[in-house]
Amino acid sequence: MNDQYKYFEKTLTPNIARELIQELFAGQTVQKQEIMRVVVEKHLERGGLPTIAQRNNPVTLGLWHMKREGQADSSSGDNWVIPTSSQDDESVDAEQDDLDPEKIIGSGKQAVYLYYYPAYQRLAELQGKEIWACKIGKSRNDPVNRIVSQTRTALPEFPEVGLIIKTDQLNLMEKTIQNILKLRGKQMDDAPGKEWFITSPSEVERVYECIFENL
Template sequence: METYKYKDLPITPAIIEVLIIELFNGQTLKRDDIVKIILEHHISNGGLRPEAKDFPRSVKKALSNMQKKGDTINKSYGFWEIHKNEAPIQTKENTIKETPIDQIPTHNIYGKGDNAIYFYYLPSYKTLAQVQGKNTWRCKIGRTDRDPLSRILSQSSTALPEIPIVEFIVKTENASILETMIHSILTIRNKHIKDSPGIEWFDTNPEEVLDIIKYARKDII
């Protein structure tokens, strides 16, 4: 196993800049998540805690320095795009418009019907969970009576900081009933994320939700 190059060293703004590129290049995520992931990654690999008392301020300074060099973009309040390469940096609006629906990562499509349940998450949420040693992360479980990928794409272009991973889509004629059942079971398990916009975000993973669907509708999966 390769030795962590910053082992036994306190984390500094210069180290923060390197780790931001190594861990997040090509992603857009919240600064708060960057703070958590960077510090936990450094310490879990043998690095020392920062000497500065206000570590979030150090991360903010590192991001600002990187922005001056063209390595980051402050997309909106609290959200940063990390993009260090030779290619021109695209804006969020251009990236979304140029992404064909059939290129949105979709792992599985089950069932038949005019309505659908969709399950997606942002890559940065899963990355944060993995660094923290967790097997669940913030996921959205919603329903639609039109094309689910069009629905998800419309959300990503207006309300999401990065293109989501669509883990699966379940087509059915009774999406409302199935969605209510999934939400209810996850809420009973204390998986609902109360500080999220709307009622569709849960701390879960694809396997847990698929198990619920299999229990409720064995004929679909």
């Protein structure tokens, strides 16, 4: 245990995992399971705390972000290539760092996304509710960039990216999910725009599973 560790007594997150991956595996080709094992092991050895995430593994999300930003490659199957990072590679936009998706499902080059502001979720929890204001939109490219561009100065807190659904049926998936929520009376009539719904990441995931998962 090392109380000088930058993330001493911090739970493992995708951003922490990404830093450890770059530190421990730069210039190597390694199997994903080995990366996951060593990152968790080193984080705990140094005094970090295990993840509290109940959905995607933070190491998996860390690798996904690295691949998206050209800092890792998995084209050789289960083996991941972690290049030696230059100073330019390590300079990542701080706003994007704070927007790690809670869960990524589906497959494809485009994405339907759901984000929300934590204040609305906290209020719903205080009221004993499991649904709150969420925005459901689409992006042909990087969904995180799209969300950052929409929320950069909107409120004095970063949004939470509750769900990203990767797809090659972008318009169909977005409209289908939104229309089902409308039929359930979930659309927020008083919100700016037509993409805000009283829902939750888990409800939208269930809609996706019912309609698209087996297509």
